[in-house]
Amino acid sequence: MRKERILAINPGSTSTKIAVYDDETPLFVKVIDHSKEELAPFKEIFDQYEYRKELVLKTMEENGVSRSTLTAVVSRGGLLPPVPAGAFEVNDDIVWQLHYNPQNEHASNLGAPIGKAIADELGLKAYIYDPVTVDEMDDIAKVSGLPEMRRKSLGHPLNMRAAAHKYAAECGVPYEKMNLIIAHLGGGITISYHQQGRMIDMVSDEEGPFSPERTGGLPLFQVLEMATDGRDFKTLYKYVKTKGGLMGHLGTNDARAVEKMIAEGDRHAALIYEAMAHNISKFIGGLATVARGKVDAIIITGGIAHSKMFTAWIEERVSFIAPVKIIPGENEMESLVNGTLRVLRGQETVNPFTRVERP
Ligand SMILES: Nc1ncnc2c1ncn2[C@@H]1O[C@H](COP(=O)(O)OP(=O)(O)O)[C@@H](O)[C@H]1O
Numbered sequence: 161m162r163k164e165r166i167l168a169i170n171p172g173s174t175s176t177k178i179a180v181y182d183d184e185t186p187l188f189v190k191v192i193d194h195s196k197e198e199l200a201p202f203k204e205i206f207d208q209y210e211y212r213k214e215l216v217l218k219t220m221e222e223n224g225v226s227r228s229t230l231t232a233v234v235s236r237g238g239l240l241p242p243v244p245a246g247a248f249e250v251n252d253d254i255v256w257q258l259h260y261n262p263q264n265e266h267a268s269n270l271g272a273p274i275g276k277a278i279a280d281e282l283g284l285k286a287y288i289y290d291p292v293t294v295d296e297m298d299d300i301a302k303v304s305g306l307p308e309m310r311r312k313s314l315g316h317p318l319n320m321r322a323a324a325h326k327y328a329a330e331c332g333v334p335y336e337k338m339n340l341i342i343a344h345l346g347g348g349i350t351i352s353y354h355q356q357g358r359m360i361d362m363v364s365d366e367e368g369p370f371s372p373e374r375t376g377g378l379p380l381f382q383v384l385e386m387a388t389d390g391r392d393f394k395t396l397y398k399y400v401k402t403k404g405g406l407m408g409h410l411g412t413n414d415a416r417a418v419e420k421m422i423a424e425g426d427r428h429a430a431l432i433y434e435a436m437a438h439n440i441s442k443f444i445g446g447l448a449t450v451a452r453g454k455v456d457a458i459i460i461t462g463g464i465a466h467s468k469m470f471t472a473w474i475e476e477r478v479s480f481i482a483p484v485k486i487i488p489g490e491n492e493m494e495s496l497v498n499g500t501l502r503v504l505r506g507q508e509t510v511n512p513f514t515r516v517e518r519p
């Protein structure tokens with residue numbers, strides 16, 4: 161089989177993750193953290209384009225990988241309009257959409273444009289895989305309590321679907337034959353229900369549990385008061401995305417730091433941290449009703465899935481529904497590369513994408 165060398169790019173709000181893989185084997189995986197001060201001069205996400213692109217090229221050079229040896233590039237897909245799961249070849253429409261008309265601002269919107277620019281210079285193809293906006297939600301799950309508002313599918317499909325495939329392979333049962341509830345517990349949290357290989361319902365930042373740095377759903381009448389106190393949308397959006405959850409209550413978005421506080425006897429920290437598990441468990445329970453209780457397994461993944469204390473709190477609340485499987489880590493770089501390899505090996509086809517004016 162032909163050997164592939166794939167560059168994977170994953171721009172996040174506080175870091176840029178960069179990796180090069182020879183087939184399934186990582187040559188290097190680097191997480192470059194960005195301080196608030198470092199990103200402060202950039203007013204808009206796209207102002208960071210050149211800076212992050214140079215960082216990707218420099219990191220490859222520092223790790224002894226010559227650009228000319230690459231065979232493909234893959235990036236985390238950003239906030240496109242609702243799209244099917246799987247791979248997309250990055251075309252000008254994807255770049256336009258993420259630059260000028262994304263569903264919302266997020267650092268991942270930079271991934272595809274940077275990937276395409278690097279790939280174009282080398283005459284290669286650039287891909288994205290399982291973007292943030294993969295939408296397989298059933299119509300019934302999209303209905304909100306107001307006719308002018310539809311519930312959206314916007315979360316962490318890349319890691320959730322990869323965890324589902326990993327678990328299915330372990331069980332020797334196809335993903336398409338299982339009913340799984342999957343909780344991604346990272347800086348942001350998504351809880352989703354995958355029925356026979358389709359993610360038909362989910363909750364994330366907008367309505368779900370609070371997370372290390374996001375508020376999740378909030379008491380509505382108090383939201384109305386806050387939204388009419390003179391602050392604009394951008395300010396409030398940033399507030400609920402970065403100053404909520406553990407950050408709001410305890411001043412850190414690092415769950416490990418919270419566990420240290422608890423070990424040192426901080427009872428308030430213990431209350432807030434367990435409240436996060438309590439809320440996550442309630443949403444898992446809610447999605448079990450979508451499955452009519454017929455759930456094969458509950459998978460807990462993401463960075464916080466490394467924590468025995470935290471996963472035990474969830475397990476104790478939800479294990480009556482189905483067995484709980486822990487798959488720690490966000491596995492995003494590996495998932496991007498594996499998806500791309502399936503395309504390059506002819507095991508998967510790419511989805512088409514055409515720009516839309518109003519996502
Ligand atoms: N061993 C661990 N125990 C508890 N929490 C952890 C551990 N490792 C990472 N985390 C937490 O996971 C969160 C980040 O998760 P991750 O999936 O890497 O998210 P993101 O990609 O959103 O940054 C942070 O709150 C971090 O403190």
Ligand SMILES: CCCC(=O)OP(=O)(O)O
Binds near residue numbers: 315316349
């Ligand atoms: C914008 C939804 C996806 C998301 O929140 O990703 P991160 O948690 O990695 O910021």
